[in-house]
Amino acid sequence: MELRDYVRILRAGWILVVVMALAGVAAAAIFSLVSKPQxxxxxxxxxxxxxxxxxxxxxxxxxxxxxxxxxxxxxxxxxxxxxxxxxxxxxxxxxxxxxxxxxxxxxxxxxxxxxxxxxxxxxxxxxxxxxxxxxxxxxxxxxxxxxxxxxxxxxxxxxEAEVPSAPVTPNVPIDVALGLFLGLALGVGVVVLRHTLDNRVRSDQDVQTISAAPILGGIMYDAKASKRPLIVQDDPRSPRAEAFRTLRTNLQFLDAGEGARCFVVTSAIESEGKSSTASNLAIALDNAGHRVIVIDADLRRPKLATYMGLEGAVGLTDLLIGRADMEDAVQQWGQGGLHVLPAGSVPPNPSELLGSAAMQSLVKRLEGQFDYVLFDAPPLLPVTDAAVLSKFAGGAIVVVAAGRTHRSQLAAAVTALENVGVRLFGFVLTMLPAQGPHSYGYQTYGYGPVYAQDDVTVGKESRRMMHRRVRGLSG
Structure with missing residues (x-):
């Protein structure tokens, strides 16, 4: 590790270092008080x-x-x-x-x-x-x-020996200084050792040690994310919503000049925020005036219909087996150009359906009708669904939860994509801290406090007006 890596580690664990230093000073002071003078x-x-x-x-x-x-x-x-x-x-x-x-x-x-x-x-x-x-x-x-x-x-x-006027021990200043030094040394050692033994991804530097693919965006942690998953719609002026718009901007620069863009949004393990990332990214692209369709390709644990507030009885599964037409399964969301295709019924053979010729034909059809096609796919490590589906799409975007995903798990997920020849467009870091050495995004540039002080609640009518203004500017 380089010097800046140690600095970053100490910044992350400075509280523990300070606590250990204070504990060393306290122990030295107590020792000096209870020791018998010599x-x-x-x-x-x-x-x-x-x-x-x-x-x-x-x-x-x-x-x-x-x-x-x-x-x-x-x-x-x-x-x-x-x-x-x-x-x-x-x-x-x-x-x-x-x-x-x-x-x-x-x-x-x-x-x-x-x-x-x-x-x-x-x-x-x-x-x-x-x-x-x-x-x-x-x-x-x-x-x-x-x-x-x-x-x-x-x-x-x-x-001749004279009667001493002061004890040689305990020497309070020296004891306290020694306790401070030992506490600092122990604290630094514990922080570095904990970082060495900690295999979890915490920052973009950890991701870059695994893959050369770019970091497309960073989404800050939100304790209320489960109550308001569609943050771009519910609180558009929040730092987290701005992070999704930054992700949208970075995504627009990928392969600029080509036609339809089809991405599979997946992760290494479950509960990393891929469904909320796919849905919020779709809304952000729609707000920019693009025709977007987001598809729930997680045929094992579908969530997209619940997030978007739609009926999910008919969806992707029904299209693939020929039980429904696209007009019956695809639902328009909002007043813009955003469409949603729920997962539909949970089938017994998700991998076979996602890797079928019908799926390949559906992807080509969707690419011809929409500017962006986003698939919310299952995690890569538990099942092969995302890797199979990514072969038909333009590539994959891997969502990584900071502080939750282990580096070995992320490396295995990247390897799973490489083994089937899938292009990895980049990573999206989620659950990032808003402050500290591992923070990412607008908080770094000082915009966070402005948004954090706003408590904006947007009604249905104001949302429609916002869609109209954005579409008017983009047109």
């Missing part, structure tokens, strides 16, 4: 050796001392040094437990040993550091002494 005191011991006055003796003595310093620093946490301290200070602890709160460090190329002790009591921390420095001096003196000769190595405490 105080640290340090003492320094100087290590020296007795040597002759020559330069060689001085160099050898210095080298010997530096080698011994590391050994003496290791003795600090041993029981031989700690047990006398525990006894002298009357500490209720063991040598092993005390060693956990004591550290000894020897700086490189020096003969100094820094002994530090940590304790909840500041006075006790200073007493322990001073006691250990004195105990280490005595232990080394005893170890280095041989017989009646005094030790050549001498330890001298050069810095």
């Amino acid at each position: 105080f640290k005191a340090s003492a320094q011991v100087f290590v020296s050796t007795q040597s002759g006055g020559t330069v060689t003796d001085l160099v050898q003595g210095s080298t010997f001392t530096q080698q011994r310093v590391k050994t003496y620093a290791g003795l600090v946490t041993t029981p031989i040094v700690l047990l006398p301290v525990i006894s002298n200070l009357h500490l209720s602890t063991t040598a092993d437990d005390l060693a956990k709160s004591v550290t000894a460090t020897a700086s490189l190329d020096t003969t100094l040993i820094e002994i530090s002790a940590t304790s909840p009591d500041p006075v006790q921390s200073a007493n322990i550091a001073n006691g250990i420095s004195q105990s280490l001096t005595n232990v080394v003196q005893n170890i280095e002494s041989t017989g009646s000769q005094s030790a050549e190595v001498k330890l001298t405490r050069v810095q």
Whole structure:
């Protein structure tokens, strides 16, 4: 992924990142409040050796001392040094437990040993550091002494531990900063991981990774879509209606200059909005003055007649089996040039009917009578109806529901069309969010708030007048 992909991912999941960062800060603050303060005191011991006055003796003595310093620093946490301290200070602890709160460090190329002790009591921390420095001096003196000769190595405490005035832990600013950093890192990691594991199509970039076919339009999500499926007619000034008019405009530029245009509107899976897309697109084309027919070719779960408010007892099935004429099955909708052919009776063999010679003959007949022929076809993955029908039409338009359709499902649908040699005109993204990084359409250009403030209700008479004005302008 490129940098802009990560930016887009973080824009989509910024709320989670902020929540995780705040959680990290809160956890660090709580930890700082409940943690018992710890105080640290340090003492320094100087290590020296007795040597002759020559330069060689001085160099050898210095080298010997530096080698011994590391050994003496290791003795600090041993029981031989700690047990006398525990006894002298009357500490209720063991040598092993005390060693956990004591550290000894020897700086490189020096003969100094820094002994530090940590304790909840500041006075006790200073007493322990001073006691250990004195105990280490005595232990080394005893170890280095041989017989009646005094030790050549001498330890001298050069810095006495003072009582600390402030605890070393908890350090609230550092703890909060660390909690913020860890929260941000965890939040970013979760957002990126969730995006990587999420296989759903959410934007046009996801679609373009699957197919080079263009994005013809994007339809925003509408919670009231089930109550007003024909948004172009019911609320023509809404952003969603404007999105269908944009789709109409893009569709008019496909293969400009040819005759009748026949499209199969389908999807990968069900409930992606293909029926509402086909019906609203048909109304938008009709408003532009075109002669349009929209056909419900979903012979398994027909919806178009219900959406359009028409009687669907007689329709496509009856035409294909010769039980009805076109004049009896096709119904005019509105005052313009829009006609609707419902599905009719649900047959036992939908795929065979849609792939029959009668269907091919009907498509040619409709292309000769209308400017646009739109088929509302079943989804591609559950059944083969749409792929079979698309061979007779000019091509297919695939509707993709953002946040619902998986990329693997869309890829399988595209492959199903390619396997039968069907032309894929493009995609229509539906259920897009109105705001955010995955938004699409007029909200991006700032028209959305104007339309969103309007609550337009168009009556039957005003709808007729609107049809007349549009037809007059197009004529």
